[in-house]
Amino acid sequence: MTSSVRTDSHETVLILDFGSQYSHSIARRLRECKVHSIVLPFDRSLEEIKSIQPKGIILSGGPGSVYEHSAPHTWKQIFELGIPILGICYGLQEIAYQLGGQVARGTKYEYGHAMLTVIEQSDLFRDVPSTFTVWMSHGDLVTELPPSTVPIAKTDNCSFAAIYMKPYLYGLQFHPEVTHTEFGLQILRNFVVHICHCRCDWTMEDFSENAIASIRQRVGSAKVIGAVSGGVDSTVAAVLTSRAIGNQFEAVLVDNGLLRKDEASQVIHRLRDTCGVQLRYVDAASRFLQLLQGVVDPEEKRKVIGKTFVEVFEKEAKSSDASFLLQGTLYPDVIESSSHLGPSVTIKTHHNVGGLPEKMNLKLLEPLRDLFKDEVRELGTLLGIPEESIYRHPFPGPGLAIRIIGQVDEQRLEILRHADSIYIEELKRANLYRCISQAFAVLLPVKAVGVMGDSRSYEDVIALRAVETVDYMTARWYSIPSSVLERVSSRIVNEVNGVNRVVYDITSKPPATIEWE
Incomplete structure (x- = not known):
């Protein structure tokens, strides 16, 4: 490549x-x-x-x-x-x-x-x-x-x-x-x-200038529809593309029903109001959740979500006469979705790489696919994007579907949204959010016995994950102070209906991946 x-x-x-x-x-x-x-x-x-x-x-x-x-x-x-x-x-x-x-x-x-x-x-x-x-x-x-x-x-x-x-x-x-x-x-x-006696004079400014020129050359007079989520990858890709081709680009936010608490409204505010990106909102939650009924295998989840994601975008693209689909694909997405001899061993399929259907009506535009997360943040700073967007923790394209192990439904989504919101809120309160590269909650497919209000309970288990990494190819679990973990656990068990146990994942990558699915 x-x-x-x-x-x-x-x-x-x-x-x-x-x-x-x-x-x-x-x-x-x-x-x-x-x-x-x-x-x-x-x-x-x-x-x-x-x-x-x-x-x-x-x-x-x-x-x-x-x-x-x-x-x-x-x-x-x-x-x-x-x-x-x-x-x-x-x-x-x-x-x-x-x-x-x-x-x-x-x-x-x-x-x-x-x-x-x-x-x-x-x-x-x-x-x-x-x-x-x-x-x-x-x-x-x-x-x-x-x-x-x-x-x-x-x-x-x-x-x-x-x-x-x-x-x-x-x-x-x-x-x-x-x-x-x-x-x-x-x-x-x-x-x-x-x-090699290299001069060492290549910078992110060079990448930005050449990426803008490359986008203009490839797109020509065609229109581009942007796959945006509010994360740093899609935000930087959207701003970069907007700089390159102006009103030939339109960003579209698809609400797949798998977003975190209040995420859709926050994304609209950040992209439209703060970054000045043209944005269209599409509510497709019921369609995604219906297609995910009975799907528990993580690879199948990714493929269902990826296929549906593109189908929704193709429909939106027809109304805007777009020829290209913008995605914020990064290299860790690409390398983990490749297979030998082409060339690396497959770890998991990413929704915007291997999860795409073989035949698409849109050509892909992926200007960030050779960059790592820290480089994307550097590029975002260069483009003048606010820190709130640049340092937002990564959120996978399949969303909470791959942070719910097993069946995905509205009730389990609500449990996970609430628990995850508490977790992130407490990390920010403890000034740990920027120290951690990625943190999130996972809803496990098991129940545990507990005692709540002097009565026996048999409820769900939440796992907490936090890692520090530079390139997202390797990562170490983050040692959150026990006092913070205790506060997070107490709040989740007391405030989230249906949860009576919280565990903390202390596995690095490798051997684990960052996400659980």
């Missing part, structure tokens, strides 16, 4: 994607270094790779094994281009395999933190300590290095945790792109600055 915005005036580092869940985290890290990057599938033609004229190439990780018959491989000729190359995890093994080394299954799968020891200094490890913690995620190991290659770092379980071949070839068995690796950003900065 290529970047949606590209400018030839900036130097580019090319990332060849072998199916890692973290491939675009590499691109995001390079942007922090102010380096323009493009992500392409591993099997793009050698001619296309050359035409980009990259200053450097990064080979991503991936779920495959290089020695398997069906393993993905890039062109061996890229190692003869005289361009600096960095292989990460599978990328390191690809370098070894292609250039005469040996790769084999390890005695155990290594996942999690490991202590790295630098055994030979190089430009890649400039300004990092001799020992530090890295993040491992691999089952295979390089057992024999290619000729003229030397190890430059090791761990207790990996003799070739980092390698170097003069004058431009490097490999890492660990993942510098994830936040779990100490000094990971410095290592990537060393690669693009001291090895």
Whole structure:
């Protein structure tokens, strides 16, 4: 997949994607270094790779094994281009395999933190300590290095945790792109600055200018109808598109009956009154809830909601003669909905990616699909969008349907709306809302025995979730003070009819996802 915005005036580092869940985290890290990057599938033609004229190439990780018959491989000729190359995890093994080394299954799968020891200094490890913690995620190991290659770092379980071949070839068995690796950003900065010699002059202003130009070029004189929810993604996408094509764009808010408490009125106020976006409100709640009757599988929920969502928009688009549907799709949506070999393993279908029907009457416009959440917020600030919208916690397209585990109906929706409202209200009161990346309540498909008013109760259970993250590809559960959790729990049990127990989710991503469904 290529970047949606590209400018030839900036130097580019090319990332060849072998199916890692973290491939675009590499691109995001390079942007922090102010380096323009493009992500392409591993099997793009050698001619296309050359035409980009990259200053450097990064080979991503991936779920495959290089020695398997069906393993993905890039062109061996890229190692003869005289361009600096960095292989990460599978990328390191690809370098070894292609250039005469040996790769084999390890005695155990290594996942999690490991202590790295630098055994030979190089430009890649400039300004990092001799020992530090890295993040491992691999089952295979390089057992024999290619000729003229030397190890430059090791761990207790990996003799070739980092390698170097003069004058431009490097490999890492660990993942510098994830936040779990100490000094990971410095290592990537060393690669693009001291090895690729990039100028590091690409900024979000460049993205904004080129995104606006790209929208204008693609849309031409056609009209665009915008899928907006009031979240930062759709808000930024709407304002960006409005800046690009003016009155050719109209935003539409579809109330699917799965919104949070008072959300529709709040969204209308923010977008129409504060941001000045043309907005049409469509009440389709009864249609969505009717189609969700009896649906309990989360993937089926997403597909039902996604299909209905597009059908409603197609109907609205006909009345406005629109040719394009705007969506605030981000890269975490895309990568979690992809599948190997195309290229990453499917985790879940996102309503605005894999949940779309195969045939649509509208062409998709997704100007943010190469960005991560923090980058979208940076872009929103650049566009002058108020902080209330920019720092609003993410809310999934399928809404409360995937925060109700099991059957979705109006009664269960009302229980969850009330509990979630109390939770968010107390987080804001404790000045924790901006410290947390995403917080929400979940209604579980179980009941618990309790004692309320000296009588036995048998009521629903609410789970609370709060995480902190930068890129939403990995996340840590947030340690909310016990006094706040106690206040939230007490209020929910006393104020929400039908709930007698509250639990707190302390699972990070991975192994969990942020949402429960």
